Amino acid sequence: MQRNHNHPTIVTIEKVIDETPTVRTLVFSDDVMPNVLPGQFAMVWIPGVNELPMSIMISKESGKAAFTVRKHGPSSTGLFNVPVGGQIGIRGPYGNSFDIKEGKLLLVGGGTGLVPMMRLLTFVKPTDDITVLMGAKSKDEVFFEDLSNELLKNNPHQVIVSTDDGSYGEKGFVTDLVEKLVNDTHYDAVYVCGPEIMMYKTVQFANSRKIFVQASLERMMKCGVGICGSCCVGEDLVCKDGTVFDGEHLSKNSEFGHLHRNKAGILENY
Amino acid sequence: MEPSIATSIGQIQLDKPVMLASGILGISLDVFNRLYASGAGAVVTKSLSTAPWEGYPNPTIFSVKGGGWINAVGLSNPGASNFAKMIEPNQDVPIIVSLVGSVPEDFETMIKEFENCKIKAYELNLSCPHVAKVGLEVGDDPGLVKTIVSTVKKATNVPVIAKVGLGTSNYLNTVSNAVDSGIDAITAINTVRAMAINVETKRPILSNKFGGLSGTPIKPIALRCVYEISSKFDIPIIGCGGVSTWEDAVEFFLAGASAVQLGSAIGDNWVGVFDDINRGILEYMKKNNYSTIKDMVGLAKKS
Ligand SMILES: Cc1cc2nc3c(=O)[nH]c(=O)nc-3n(C[C@H](O)[C@H](O)[C@H](O)COP(=O)(O)OP(=O)(O)OC[C@H]3O[C@@H](n4cnc5c(N)ncnc54)[C@H](O)[C@@H]3O)c2cc1C
Ligand SMILES: Cc1cc2nc3c(=O)[nH]c(=O)nc-3n(C[C@H](O)[C@H](O)[C@H](O)COP(=O)(O)O)c2cc1C
Ligand code: FES
Numbered sequence: 001m002q003r004n005h006n007h008p009t010i011v012t013i014e015k016v017i018d019e020t021p022t023v024r025t026l027v028f029s030d031d032v033m034p035n036v037l038p039g040q041f042a043m044v045w046i047p048g049v050n051e052l053p054m055s056i057m058i059s060k061e062s063g064k065a066a067f068t069v070r071k072h073g074p075s076s077t078g079l080f081n082v083p084v085g086g087q088i089g090i091r092g093p094y095g096n097s098f099d100i101k102e103g104k105l106l107l108v109g110g111g112t113g114l115v116p117m118m119r120l121l122t123f124v125k126p127t128d129d130i131t132v133l134m135g136a137k138s139k140d141e142v143f144f145e146d147l148s149n150e151l152l153k154n155n156p157h158q159v160i161v162s163t164d165d166g167s168y169g170e171k172g173f174v175t176d177l178v179e180k181l182v183n184d185t186h187y188d189a190v191y192v193c194g195p196e197i198m199m200y201k202t203v204q205f206a207n208s209r210k211i212f213v214q215a216s217l218e219r220m221m222k223c224g225v226g227i228c229g230s231c232c233v234g235e236d237l238v239c240k241d242g243t244v245f246d247g248e249h250l251s252k253n254s255e256f257g258h259l260h261r262n263k264a265g266i267l268e269n270y
Numbered sequence: 271m272e273p274s275i276a277t278s279i280g281q282i283q284l285d286k287p288v289m290l291a292s293g294i295l296g297i298s299l300d301v302f303n304r305l306y307a308s309g310a311g312a313v314v315t316k317s318l319s320t321a322p323w324e325g326y327p328n329p330t331i332f333s334v335k336g337g338g339w340i341n342a343v344g345l346s347n348p349g350a351s352n353f354a355k356m357i358e359p360n361q362d363v364p365i366i367v368s369l370v371g372s373v374p375e376d377f378e379t380m381i382k383e384f385e386n387c388k389i390k391a392y393e394l395n396l397s398c399p400h401v402a403k404v405g406l407e408v409g410d411d412p413g414l415v416k417t418i419v420s421t422v423k424k425a426t427n428v429p430v431i432a433k434v435g436l437g438t439s440n441y442l443n444t445v446s447n448a449v450d451s452g453i454d455a456i457t458a459i460n461t462v463r464a465m466a467i468n469v470e471t472k473r474p475i476l477s478n479k480f481g482g483l484s485g486t487p488i489k490p491i492a493l494r495c496v497y498e499i500s501s502k503f504d505i506p507i508i509g510c511g512g513v514s515t516w517e518d519a520v521e522f523f524l525a526g527a528s529a530v531q532l533g534s535a536i537g538d539n540w541v542g543v544f545d546d547i548n549r550g551i552l553e554y555m556k557k558n559n560y561s562t563i564k565d566m567v568g569l570a571k572k573s
């Protein structure tokens with residue numbers, strides 16, 4: 001029978017990679033998830049724990065995909081702790097994806113927001129000149145730097161790491177570097193995924209210089225299919241209209257960068 | 271003359287006969303505006319309670335093979351007061367406010383919150399099948415239905431609709447009690463209590479174990495209920511359950527409904543579904559020489 005993408009498919013974790021003390025990548029085999037577009041996500045059922053939206057991570061081995069999860073609250077910690085041999089349910093893929101432009105591209109990722117960026121890197125042309133900018137709190141929390149360099153080995157590229165405390169790479173916030181980069185260099189496109197303030201500022205800088213920019217948004221998700229309404233940002237539903245939105249569109253959305261909804265749907269400030 | 275798809279459900283006048291059902295996409299005024307612009311005749315809000323509710327943990331929704339959904343969102347909502355503030359700026363959108371509570375006082379309290387809001391009607395959720403002490407447990411208690419409906423009718427001049435569903439008692443008794451207490455219209459039906467088990471993990475999938483079945487599988491049941499209610503009572507009816515095409519909507523009109531609501535179809539066809547259905551109804555009316563929706567209502571009972 002043909003697979004119904006809204007129906008949870010049970011997969012078994014085959015490998016666990018510790019990226020940092022708080023971030024792990026869980027690898028599994030599947031027919032669908034290895035081939036999704038950058039920006040798409042899955043709803044991941046951790047039996048007995050919860051179901052969470054997760055960006056779909058690439059794997060070096062064919063026929064395999066992964067999730068890269070940061071342990072945060074009880075749900076993500078539940079996923080973080082799934083051992084090799086453990087079973088999880090996945091449905092999807094859901095959501096739209098980044099428009100892949102050519103030329104000089106700037107990819108900005110913070111924390112697990114780097115996951116869709118890694119997939120985007122697998123879609124670039126060898127002639128594209130790529131800058132990957134990654135932000136982390138400290139040296140311990142830097143991951144995917146080697147992976148980015150490896151994925152870009154045939155491209156003109158640079159991978160810039162910034163840490164908030166300056167313990168590795170550049171010191172400071174990613175957004176300060178974004179401002180500097182878009183002021184100094186012409187980019188054909190900017191892509192961003194990470195904490196919303198970081199996305200908001202990046203979109204603002206790019207918009208003010210009329211550079212094509214797209215951000216992949218995160219919101220509370222319950223259904224993933226556009227029924228429950230929990231993921232709305234203004235009039236947009238992140239699971240159905242997004243996760244990827246154009247900077248120009250976002251500049252007209254009064255909630256982006258300012259407000260999000262909690263589990264009861266009450267608007268809260270960022 | 272071009273037929274009109276405008277309709278009235280008792281005192282409630284709508285330009286278009288297909289509404290958004292309660293609980294679907296319903297927590298932002300911006301989203302309501304968008305759905306209204308997409309062709310929804312009215313939007314029903316999520317069922318609101320006196321205090322904010324977080325609802326159940328995920329998984330809260332499950333897609334049934336062959337069509338339909340089972341959900342146990344657990345009536346998560348920001349609470350009546352927060353919600354009323356959000357919709358206060360509304361001018362254009364026909365909003366129907368859905369309320370859920372356990373005692374008459376809950377409803378009185380919530381209605382006070384909406385005094386400054388421009389709304390079309392209240393819909394009392396007497397039929398949620400997966401939250402204790404509210405919904406079906408209220409609908410199944412005939413005394414409570416009577417006191418809630420008469421309390422709400424006294425507390426507001428806005429039309430009041432009762433939404434009924436299939437509980438442990440005969441839903442026709444709930445309708446009867448609501449009608450006796452002065453209800454203005456009936457919405458039938460809510461989701462039907464159901465569950466799903468995963469064979470590999472050998473567990474119920476929904477965190478709440480049980481949820482409500484919606485979408486195409488319940489359409490024949492909902493249609494039967496609308497037909498039964500319209501045969502036994504002289505009360506305007508809104509058909510709800512499994513509407514996803516114009517044919518479904520027309521079936522409900524023929525069974526006795528003056529309007530329909532839909533929810534699950536949005537998960538399959540997204541927001542374009544409203545205009546698609548409106549257009550189909552209009553074409554059908556032209557073909558059959560009907561000038562208003564009323565010309566169709568209840569026709570199936572005459573044949
Ligand atoms: C499109 C998308 C992609 C994501 N990709 C990743 C990723 O690749 N890696 C990663 O580590 N994180 C990702 N997240 C964030 C992740 O879904 C969780 O929000 C995050 O892990 C925090 O979970 P928690 O442990 O704090 O939840 P808890 O503290 O356990 O929170 C409790 C409750 O909050 C709910 N909850 C919290 N956040 C969300 C949410 N965003 N959506 C639905 N329910 C939520 C849980 O379901 C649970 O009911 C993504 C989120 C979205 C929307
Ligand atoms: C995710 C979801 C949430 C719902 N929440 C509510 C609710 O808050 N109040 C209510 O009266 N009905 C609620 N319902 C029931 C719907 O309003 C509707 O009665 C039911 O889904 C049948 O219509 P459909 O087949 O068109 O979806 C919900 C249904 C779904 C799928
Ligand atoms: S997660 Fe339910 S509408 Fe987006």
